[in-house]
Amino acid sequence: MSANANVLNRASDLPALPKAGAGVLDVLWLLLILAAGAGTLLTFSNTMDVYEVSIFTGSVLSLAAVGWYWRGVRGLGVAVAALTALALWRYGVHFGEQLSVGREALAAAQNKDFFLKYLVSSQSAIMWMSALYVGAAFTYFLALFTRTEYIGKIASVLVWSATAFGLSGMFARWRESYLINVDYGHIPVSNLYEVFILFSVITALIYLFYEGRFKTRALGGFVMLVISAAVAFLLWYTFDRGANVIQPLVPALDSYWMKIHVPANFIGYGSFAMAAMIAVAYLIKLKMGGDGERDLLPKLEVMDDLMYKAIALGFGFFTVATILGAMWAAEAWGGYWSWDPKETWALIVWLNYAAWLHLRLTKGWRGAPMAWWSVIGLFVTTFAFLGVNMFLSGLHSYGTL
Amino acid sequence: MNLAITLLVAVGLASVVGTVLQQNQPYGDYLMKFGPFWFEVFRALDLYDVYSAPWFLAIFTLLVVSTSACVIRNAPSMLREMFTYRSKVGENELRAMRGHVEWPHLPMSVEAAAIESRRVLFEEGFKFKESRVKEGYMFSARKGSLQRLGYVFTHVAIVVICIGGMMDSRLWLSYQELIGKLKVETRSVPLSQVPEQSRVTASNPGFRGNVNVPEGSSSSVLFLNVRDGYVVQNLPFEVAVKDFRIEHYDNGMPKSYESDLLITDPKHPSNEPVKATIAVNKPMIYNGYAIYQASFGDGGSRMQFKSWQLQGGAAGVSQPVSGAIFQDIPFSVGDSRYTLELNDFRLFNINPVTDAEGKMHEKNFGPSVVFRLRDGAGQAREYENYMAPVEMEGRAVFISGMRDQIGGVMRFLYIPADRDAQIDAFMDFYRRLHDAGQIDRAVLSMLAEVNPEAAKLPAASEAIRSMVEKFVQGGYDAIGADLETRIPKDQLERAFETSARVLQTVLSRMYVTMMQERGVQQIGGEKDERFLADSVAAINALAFYGSPIFLQLTGFEQIQASGLQITKSPGKDVVYLGSFLLMLGVFMLFYIHPRRAWVLVRESVDARGARVLFATTSHRKTLDMARASRELHQKMVIRLGAEPIRMPGARAEMDE
Numbered sequence A: 001m002s003a004n005a006n007v008l009n010r011a012s013d014l015p016a017l018p019k020a021g022a023g024v025l026d027v028l029w030l031l032l033i034l035a036a037g038a039g040t041l042l043t044f045s046n047t048m049d050v051y052e053v054s055i056f057t058g059s060v061l062s063l064a065a066v067g068w069y070w071r072g073v074r075g076l077g078v079a080v081a082a083l084t085a086l087a088l089w090r091y092g093v094h095f096g097e098q099l100s101v102g103r104e105a106l107a108a109a110q111n112k113d114f115f116l117k118y119l120v121s122s123q124s125a126i127m128w129m130s131a132l133y134v135g136a137a138f139t140y141f142l143a144l145f146t147r148t149e150y151i152g153k154i155a156s157v158l159v160w161s162a163t164a165f166g167l168s169g170m171f172a173r174w175r176e177s178y179l180i181n182v183d184y185g186h187i188p189v190s191n192l193y194e195v196f197i198l199f200s201v202i203t204a205l206i207y208l209f210y211e212g213r214f215k216t217r218a219l220g221g222f223v224m225l226v227i228s229a230a231v232a233f234l235l236w237y238t239f240d241r242g243a244n245v246i247q248p249l250v251p252a253l254d255s256y257w258m259k260i261h262v263p264a265n266f267i268g269y270g271s272f273a274m275a276a277m278i279a280v281a282y283l284i285k286l287k288m289g290g291d292g293e294r295d296l297l298p299k300l301e302v303m304d305d306l307m308y309k310a311i312a313l314g315f316g317f318f319t320v321a322t323i324l325g326a327m328w329a330a331e332a333w334g335g336y337w338s339w340d341p342k343e344t345w346a347l348i349v350w351l352n353y354a355a356w357l358h359l360r361l362t363k364g365w366r367g368a369p370m371a372w373w374s375v376i377g378l379f380v381t382t383f384a385f386l387g388v389n390m391f392l393s394g395l396h397s398y399g400t401l
Numbered sequence B: 001m002n003l004a005i006t007l008l009v010a011v012g013l014a015s016v017v018g019t020v021l022q023q024n025q026p027y028g029d030y031l032m033k034f035g036p037f038w039f040e041v042f043r044a045l046d047l048y049d050v051y052s053a054p055w056f057l058a059i060f061t062l063l064v065v066s067t068s069a070c071v072i073r074n075a076p077s078m079l080r081e082m083f084t085y086r087s088k089v090g091e092n093e094l095r096a097m098r099g100h101v102e103w104p105h106l107p108m109s110v111e112a113a114a115i116e117s118r119r120v121l122f123e124e125g126f127k128f129k130e131s132r133v134k135e136g137y138m139f140s141a142r143k144g145s146l147q148r149l150g151y152v153f154t155h156v157a158i159v160v161i162c163i164g165g166m167m168d169s170r171l172w173l174s175y176q177e178l179i180g181k182l183k184v185e186t187r188s189v190p191l192s193q194v195p196e197q198s199r200v201t202a203s204n205p206g207f208r209g210n211v212n213v214p215e216g217s218s219s220s221v222l223f224l225n226v227r228d229g230y231v232v233q234n235l236p237f238e239v240a241v242k243d244f245r246i247e248h249y250d251n252g253m254p255k256s257y258e259s260d261l262l263i264t265d266p267k268h269p270s271n272e273p274v275k276a277t278i279a280v281n282k283p284m285i286y287n288g289y290a291i292y293q294a295s296f297g298d299g300g301s302r303m304q305f306k307s308w309q310l311q312g313g314a315a316g317v318s319q320p321v322s323g324a325i326f327q328d329i330p331f332s333v334g335d336s337r338y339t340l341e342l343n344d345f346r347l348f349n350i351n352p353v354t355d356a357e358g359k360m361h362e363k364n365f366g367p368s369v370v371f372r373l374r375d376g377a378g379q380a381r382e383y384e385n386y387m388a389p390v391e392m393e394g395r396a397v398f399i400s401g402m403r404d405q406i407g408g409v410m411r412f413l414y415i416p417a418d419r420d421a422q423i424d425a426f427m428d429f430y431r432r433l434h435d436a437g438q439i440d441r442a443v444l445s446m447l448a449e450v451n452p453e454a455a456k457l458p459a460a461s462e463a464i465r466s467m468v469e470k471f472v473q474g475g476y477d478a479i480g481a482d483l484e485t486r487i488p489k490d491q492l493e494r495a496f497e498t499s500a501r502v503l504q505t506v507l508s509r510m511y512v513t514m515m516q517e518r519g520v521q522q523i524g525g526e527k528d529e530r531f532l533a534d535s536v537a538a539i540n541a542l543a544f545y546g547s548p549i550f551l552q553l554t555g556f557e558q559i560q561a562s563g564l565q566i567t568k569s570p571g572k573d574v575v576y577l578g579s580f581l582l583m584l585g586v587f588m589l590f591y592i593h594p595r596r597a598w599v600l601v602r603e604s605v606d607a608r609g610a611r612v613l614f615a616t617t618s619h620r621k622t623l624d625m626a627r628a629s630r631e632l633h634q635k636m637v638i639r640l641g642a643e644p645i646r647m648p649g650a651r652a653e654m655d656e
């Protein structure tokens, strides 16, 4: 009895082990990002409505949070900020305070100015992004087959910098839309061309996160393949269809909902795409006889687990995106659900992965069938994303091919 | 569970149908698409309105039911489990667990071992219960139990969302229709003629309908489209459109639509009318009813026309006609009667055109009117006439599109505009071509020059004149047809060429005369040749124009209609509540990691130290869980200062 008693009171004053403490860098990061955010807000709040302010604040806070746990993002944040600042500065040099100057003047400046022409105008930034992603794909595979660590590191760097260019390209494009015509100004997530950039960037980021977390460089090549495909489409779309020309928004899209609905959606698409590419790697390894001694690819079990993680993440955000979409629809079209093809396909995608998760979590399915299924899932997703715009008509017929 | 998965997939597949086959189109279109047989088959399967088809609703309901059943089955135990510690687990049960480990003999007191063990649990953030057992302590711990709540949330959410959806669905309407209280109206008749049977009272719990309200007028009803018809939904208020505005971007694309509304409540006339401006993405809520800017259209714009006769003695003569869009104007030419149905007016017509360098860009063709011309037999042709001449390949033409069946391809008539951008010169020319005297004069003067002999005998001029007349009536085809009846095959081609040449000369002579009489000095040169050629082409085309008149839009007063969508959606908040639960639940399910752990501390067999039995599990079999349990196990090793003896079977969960 006494023994029991003193166990209790001795245990009650247990010191918790010190958790991994926040380093100076972490704090610096927070201060930097918050200062930058607050600064921007103070400078522009007079031109922003309440939604824009809250969305902006939300984005800054989440960036701060993500950067707190994921150091890689900090470097990226700084790089994007630098490239974007460079672009804004150059535009500032040419156009001073003018808010908009028209297509011709813009094009002229972009041709004249070295930095704009070769680096930071949205068009050239996107080109850099494209080149770097494709380059990264090759480099990853090179690293894979030569089993050389540092080539793999180079590949990762390529992906990081591609992403930096992609993001800054989008910011530049945002500014350019205003430069062409104040009325045109809008966040560049409004048509197929723009969301393909978003897709590449987000997919890359999700991959980079898992790479840092689970040391899975071997899978980089596979993920970059799907991004390269997106890039290929982007280039065709640019040079064959001139889709890179900035167009004004159709009234239905002119809403703050777009700013949150679209990105949420693409976190979903991106994760699903990544899951599918991991599944491909998984199936290839399975064909080549599964786990062995000197494996090129991660253990099957690990890939299977990553596949689940990606689909779980995607499912979560896709759920959010679909719900946001419904809320937007309720505001734009007068009903949260109209069985419009795009909506319906979102539901189909969602149900598909719900079924997938059920099989895995409740029936404990693993391995090849689930891998195959997530590859098929990518096709379903792709149709929801592209096919609907190409083949089906509906309320969502923006950015048709 | 298998049922659940099957249903998830089933609903997915069923939903595809409605996306590949465009829903709720006019039945006529489907009939054209599929032909009578398949049209009926598809209709029987409700494929034109899949999402309210009984079979679809059935699958959906099944899904909801099975989900509810699932929740009802699982939730209680899961919730209970959230708060229990499973402290009753006995030593042998622990031993039976995969991945348990044991320290059979630790050189420390039972209490010390107990403290170290609980310290580990404590630091790892476990909640735990300590119970005294024979010769020692039992710590039963849990972590992340909320994950179970995630399951409950996601699944309850599904049910809630679907219930909300039901509340907003057309079930009530379908029921009314089923018991014969409601009859779908398929005729397009004025509102006043819609029978009571096809009207729905404002008591309808939930609806979503549309109405076009012209500027300056108002409406207290909506139209709910049902299959190939509609029903009229009465509103408990009256909404008036004071003004409707479209703003355009500099490239002609619409930038925004907005309407100034005034809402009055007849039941409470005392109430102050409510003013509001709505726009796309900016609806208004009027006690429970949401009013949206859905579309826009014509609200009965007033049109002025010149109606140019194309036939008989009066051909090429015009008389003024005026009317309003949606109005039917009967008229007769000779003894055949027609109705002119004015369908639509468009102020802007932004069309892609290829310029000289072959670059595509948008061009505004200006105002146009769309109308149908229905003959006595009820046959209708659709026309679209542009008001102003449009620059095409370097010269200005009046454009008129014509299609002889609805949805067919438009064929175009291009009437050349004269020097002052008017249609008059062409019509003057056309008039003269119907005047036998004028034709004769031209023919004779021509013959007198080329062949004085022939000029003397009437038969020659006779023949030429009739040829000209044939051309004016039926174009080149008529001439060809006529020649075929008289000339042997082998000479046809030559004969036709000669005729065409003769025709040309006559026409150009008549043209020159006309221009002189119209007081034009220098005639001839590229412009005139072009005009003449275009006129001839136009006259040739007129043969297929299929209208006794050419309707020239000369003036208009635009009246727009604002397309309002008004909804009453009692289920909306329910759906949003469900959605919120769903988001919350899904993330809880994925990112809360449920764990359990047990530490049994007892006196070692030789009673000179402690022995510790440790096990941890999770119903989530993921690598993270495996990693976590390995870490936990390591912590124990550090705290207890000794490696355990690994039990067979332990590897499975401990290693990746």
Ligand code: HEM
Pocket: A354, A357, A358, A361, A362, B001, B002, B004, B008, B063, B066, B067, B068, B070, B071, B074, B147, B151, B154, B155, B158, B586, B589, B590
């Ligand atoms: C519309 C129908 C349904 C949807 C959309 C749905 C959705 C989900 C989702 C999103 C999860 C999360 C996966 C996870 O992280 O665990 C889940 C898990 C689960 N669902 Fe469903 N579900 C549905 C119907 C059902 C039905 C009918 C059952 C039972 C027969 C069921 C049983 C379960 C179980 C047992 C889990 C696993 C919970 C866990 O492992 O923690 N679900 N469901």
